[in-house]
Amino acid sequence: MSKSVTDVICPFCGTLCDDLEVIVSDDGKKIEDIYNACAIGAEKFMHAQAPDRIKRPRMQQPDGSYKEVSYDEAVEYTARMLYNAKKPLMYGWSSTSCEAQSVGHEIAEKVGAIVDNTATVCHGTTLIAVQDVGIPSCTLGEIKNRADRIIFWGCNPCHAHPRHQSRYSVFPRGFFTNKGHMNRKVIVVDPRVTDTAKLADYHYQIEQGRDFELLSAFRVALRNEPLPETVAGIPREKIIEGAEVMKSGRFGIIFFGMGVTQSLSKNHNIDNAIMLTKDLNEFTKFSIMAMRGHYNVTGSGQVLGWQFGYPFSVDLSRGFARYNPGETSSNDLLRRGEVDAVFVLGSDPGAHFPISSVRKIAQLPSVCVDPHITPTSEISKLHVPVAFVGVEVGGNCYRMDNVPIEARKVVDPPEGVLTDVEFLTRVNARLDQLMGGK
Amino acid sequence: METVTITMKNQPKLYLEADNVSPDKFAGKKASEIAALHAYEGREQTTLGKYFEIAGEGGATAADTRIIVKGDVSRVKYIGMKMSAGEVLVEQSPDMYTGAWMQGGKLVVKGNVDSFAGIGMKGGEFLIDGNAGDYLGAAYRGDWRGMQGGLIRVKGSAGSDIGYFMNGGTIIVHGNTDVHVGTHMEGGRIVIKGNAPSKVGGQMVGGEIFVYGTIDVMMPGFKYVQDEEVEVDGERSKFALYYGDTGERHPKRKGQIVYGKLYLKI
Ligand code: SF4
Numbered sequence: 001m002s003k004s005v006t007d008v009i010c011p012f013c014g015t016l017c018d019d020l021e022v023i024v025s026d027d028g029k030k031i032e033d034i035y036n037a038c039a040i041g042a043e044k045f046m047h048a049q050a051p052d053r054i055k056r057p058r059m060q061q062p063d064g065s066y067k068e069v070s071y072d073e074a075v076e077y078t079a080r081m082l083y084n085a086k087k088p089l090m091y092g093w094s095s096t097s098c099e100a101q102s103v104g105h106e107i108a109e110k111v112g113a114i115v116d117n118t119a120t121v122c123h124g125t126t127l128i129a130v131q132d133v134g135i136p137s138c139t140l141g142e143i144k145n146r147a148d149r150i151i152f153w154g155c156n157p158c159h160a161h162p163r164h165q166s167r168y169s170v171f172p173r174g175f176f177t178n179k180g181h182m183n184r185k186v187i188v189v190d191p192r193v194t195d196t197a198k199l200a201d202y203h204y205q206i207e208q209g210r211d212f213e214l215l216s217a218f219r220v221a222l223r224n225e226p227l228p229e230t231v232a233g234i235p236r237e238k239i240i241e242g243a244e245v246m247k248s249g250r251f252g253i254i255f256f257g258m259g260v261t262q263s264l265s266k267n268h269n270i271d272n273a274i275m276l277t278k279d280l281n282e283f284t285k286f287s288i289m290a291m292r293g294h295y296n297v298t299g300s301g302q303v304l305g306w307q308f309g310y311p312f313s314v315d316l317s318r319g320f321a322r323y324n325p326g327e328t329s330s331n332d333l334l335r336r337g338e339v340d341a342v343f344v345l346g347s348d349p350g351a352h353f354p355i356s357s358v359r360k361i362a363q364l365p366s367v368c369v370d371p372h373i374t375p376t377s378e379i380s381k382l383h384v385p386v387a388f389v390g391v392e393v394g395g396n397c398y399r400m401d402n403v404p405i406e407a408r409k410v411v412d413p414p415e416g417v418l419t420d421v422e423f424l425t426r427v428n429a430r431l432d433q434l435m436g437g438k
Numbered sequence: 439m440e441t442v443t444i445t446m447k448n449q450p451k452l453y454l455e456a457d458n459v460s461p462d463k464f465a466g467k468k469a470s471e472i473a474a475l476h477a478y479e480g481r482e483q484t485t486l487g488k489y490f491e492i493a494g495e496g497g498a499t500a501a502d503t504r505i506i507v508k509g510d511v512s513r514v515k516y517i518g519m520k521m522s523a524g525e526v527l528v529e530q531s532p533d534m535y536t537g538a539w540m541q542g543g544k545l546v547v548k549g550n551v552d553s554f555a556g557i558g559m560k561g562g563e564f565l566i567d568g569n570a571g572d573y574l575g576a577a578y579r580g581d582w583r584g585m586q587g588g589l590i591r592v593k594g595s596a597g598s599d600i601g602y603f604m605n606g607g608t609i610i611v612h613g614n615t616d617v618h619v620g621t622h623m624e625g626g627r628i629v630i631k632g633n634a635p636s637k638v639g640g641q642m643v644g645g646e647i648f649v650y651g652t653i654d655v656m657m658p659g660f661k662y663v664q665d666e667e668v669e670v671d672g673e674r675s676k677f678a679l680y681y682g683d684t685g686e687r688h689p690k691r692k693g694q695i696v697y698g699k700l701y702l703k704i
Contacts (some may be wrong), residue, residue: 086480087452112481131580132603132622210655212637217658219685226684231658265637268621272641275686317481318455324579326553326572327534338453340480 002032009407010041011095011390014292014400015140015161015168017041022410029412031391038162045391045410047372054373054385055414066383071418071426074367074384078343079430081365082111085341087317091330092347092369094118094294097395097407100420101296101303104345107428110435112317114339116330117300118293118347119312124325125261126290127301127311129270136277138253138287139401140167145174146285149249151187153273154211154259155291158195164291169255170199176250185245189214190259202242207233209264215272218243222279247283257291292400294347295390299398334360342366342380345420346389350375369423386420387413395421439504439525440497442472444490446509450479453533454489457516461503461524461543464496472496489514500524500543507532518545521562534571537564538578540588553597554578559607561588569594572616575609576602585609585626601628604645610671620647623698629670642683642698650675650703659683660700668701677701 008020022045023033031049034042057074058066069077082088090113093101108115119127129135143150150169157164165171170181177183188200189211197203206214210232217231221243227236246252254277260269273288280286292298301311308314310323313330326332330349333339334357342361350358351374361379368380377383387393392413398404413419418426442464458475467475472495473487486492490509497503501523511517511532518526522541531549538554542562550568556575570592575585576599584603595613605624614632621637623645633651640657648670660682667676681697688695 086482128579132582212640213655213658216640216683216685220659223684225659226661228656228658264617268618268637268640271622275641318478319481324554336453340452 001026003028005408005410007408008410009390009397009405010037010044011295011388011397011407012041012044013161013295014298015164016295016397016399016405017163017167018405024411031411040162044388048388048391048411053371053414054383055417057382057384060381060383069382071384071416071423074382075423075426075430077382078367078384078427079434081341081367082107082113082343082427083431083434085111085113085339085365087339088113088341088343089116089330089333089339090114090343090345091116091120091349092118092345093300094297094347095389096296096346096420097389097393097397098296098299098303098404099395100345100389100424101300102307103421103424103428105303105307107424107431108314109316110428110431112319113343114317114328114330114333115304115308115314116328117304117312118297118352119301120325120329120331121262121352122258122293122297123261123290124312124329125267126256126270128267128325129274132267133271133274133278135274136281136287137289137401139403140169140289140399142251142287143253143289144168144172144177146176146251147249147253147287148177148184149187149246149252149286150184151189151246151252151254152196152200153189153254153256154261154263154269155255155257156190156194156196156259157255157257157291158199160257160293161291165196169253185249187242187245202245204234204238204242211260211263211269212265212272214239215269215276218246219272219276219279222247222276222283246280246286249284252280252284252286254286254288255291256288258293261290289401296346296397298400298402299396299404302398302402302404331357340364343369344376344380345369345424348374348376350377350379369420384423385417386423387417389420392417393419393421439502440495441504441506442469442492442494442496443506443508444472444486444492446489446511446514447491448489449510450489450513452480452513454479454514455516456486456489456514457519458486459505459507459514459517459526460519460521461496461500461505461526462520462522464505465500465503465524466498467496469493469495497524521545531568537562537590540564542588550594556585556588556590558583559585559588559590561607563588564590566590566592566594569613570596570600570611572597572599573602574600575604575607576600577604582622584623595632601626604628614651620645620698623647639682639698639700641686642700643686643688644696644698646699646701648677648701648703653702657683659685665704666701676704678704 010017021035173180187202188197189204214232277288308321313328315322315328366380368377390407455478504525507528523543528547536555553571577584586606598616601620606626610629636655660680680700
């Protein structure tokens with residue numbers, strides 16, 4: 001007989017779906033089936049079952065091959081690397097629990113590290129804008145129940161957050177939106193005809209890199225000031241029409257993604273989008289929300305914010321927290337050669353960073369803590385496999401709307417495999433010994 | 439005026455935070471005392487003397503102190519930070535935060551400066567013979583006060599985001615700039631003698647931007663007002679005046695709406 005575990009959290013994307021049902025074998029060791037998850041979410045659970053999974057730490061040898069080492073040796077290497085470095089980078093944190101992040105930050109403070117999370121190549125620009133001008137936001141539940149104007153700007157949830165539209169933003173029937181998508185008007189701003197753009201009522205096929213101008217143009221239209229004939233490739237009438245659609249709703253929301261946060265103007269795009277949202281509140285109720293990618297990148301920002309005051313790129317090297325993306329952000333540090341050791345947990349910079357940064361990681365003493373074999377684990381001196389958070393161990397996570405949700409454990413990790421928290425706690429204890437003996 | 443010459447002798451492996459290289463810190467000190475001032479390389483607190491050969495001694499006050507920085511300082515940050523008087527001459531190209539939060543005196547860089555030079559500057563004269571990086575005369579992250587006073591003159595070109603949240607003082611760039619000039623600007627004057635590609639004056643509330651060359655793409659919220667003759671940097675020229683950014687909030691003064699002014703050379 002198999003048993004069913006209900007209300008499971010999906011530890012994949014920032015939508016953090018909390019309605020999964022997982023069928024587990026009787027001995028609680030094997031996942032047999034997953035209900036309700038989207039394809040990418042289900043794959044995350046299935047991956048934990050892969051027969052070729054690495055179960056012990058591996059140390060890179062001079063010839064490029066890997067040698068299995070014990071967790072004790074892995075703890076020793078990691079602690080010594082951080083202890084010897086003048087300015088280590090501790091990057092990642094977005095695919096793990098808040099509990100693990102907290103232990104990681106304790107280590108970072110001890111060794112004067114820089115703590116940075118995946119926002120640095122993602123929604124970090126959003127966080128800069130929020131610090132500059134604030135943010136009027138809401139929860140996904142409010143959107144489901146109230147929102148009738150949905151704007152997707154530079155994001156493609158059909159592929160990146162597959163259940164977002166069915167659970168919250170477009171299709172669900174809510175308290176004041178009892179006709180589901182019939183109640184809602186969807187505007188998509190994207191230079192490409194994405195699958196999200198295909199289901200929109202209005203698609204603004206904007207010229208690439210002109211989001212800042214179009215956002216400004218909507219603000220100009222709201223103030224009834226004159227506009228040029230076209231802005232960003234969009235005719236003036238369309239812009240005025242769009243502004244009218246936004247104004248005429250009862251509750252509007254702008255969702256935005258990497259298409260605006262990492263294209264030309266970066267934080268200024270978000271800054272202007274937030275100001276547009278504020279302007280729209282003169283006419284109706286409007287909110288804005290970042291489509292966060294990793295399931296707990298929001299949590300990393302929360303824990304960093306709570307402990308050090310800044311949500312990413314926190315430089316602790318001088319014993320107090322400093323923050324200046326452009327200087328203290330991972331790619332700038334790596335590219336410029338500002339750090340002398342790299343520790344990665346819960347992310348894959350080997351796959352996501354520019355090659356100039358990846359090369360630097362390969363040259364430096366480096367540790368990668370990750371359940372999978374990834375491009376990062378392949379260039380790191382030490383790879384430490386750990387249990388999957390949200391599958392093999394629970395922990396706190398934050399959804400993209402900053403709502404904390406407790407992830408659940410579904411099956412046991414393979415025998416002897418440590419969790420992120422256990423590994424970090426042992427490194428922390430070893431550092432205490434090393435520093436005590438200083 | 440007394441002169442202190444510091445010469446790079448021992449390159450840092452990482453980067454050096456040398457916020458003590460300023461006339462205010464060197465004043466009243468002998469060479470040996472200057473050598474003992476703090477500097478940071480990563481988490482390690484070291485001394486200026488470990489990296490620099492130091493000759494001469496500081497004057498009685500900052501105003502009586504001149505510092506000459508020789509050698510390769512491309513890995514040295516914060517030269518001239520918060521200086522209030524005196525002179526600093528950097529012969530080559532320093533790294534980030536040169537002249538950050540500068541309050542007075544004169545800072546001359548013969549080479550280029552990296553990003554965040556002159557951020558939050560309040561006064562004094564900052565001359566750069568080469569090029570400047572991004573965020574010149576801008577606000578520090580999260581601060582709403584960019585450059586507030588003084589003069590920054592760049593003989594070469596500048597990067598993006600110059601004068602971000604600027605509300606006073608003057609920035610003159612003889613060459614071109616990258617995108618985002620005077621974003622969120624509330625006051626002060628930016629003069630670009632070359633070209634600026636786009637996003638000039640976006641979200642601008644007040645202040646003046648002069649562009650002598652071309653702007654590839656104008657922001658939508660600028661409306662033409664009239665042609666005007668204005669004196670800029672010692673010479674009178676004719677400009678087309680635009681008001682903006684009309685998508686942004688604007689305060690009223692004596693019943694009149696105050697706009698940011700964008701002047702394009704005719
Ligand atoms: S939408 Fe995101 S959180 Fe929901 S099941 Fe798919 S991957 Fe998981």
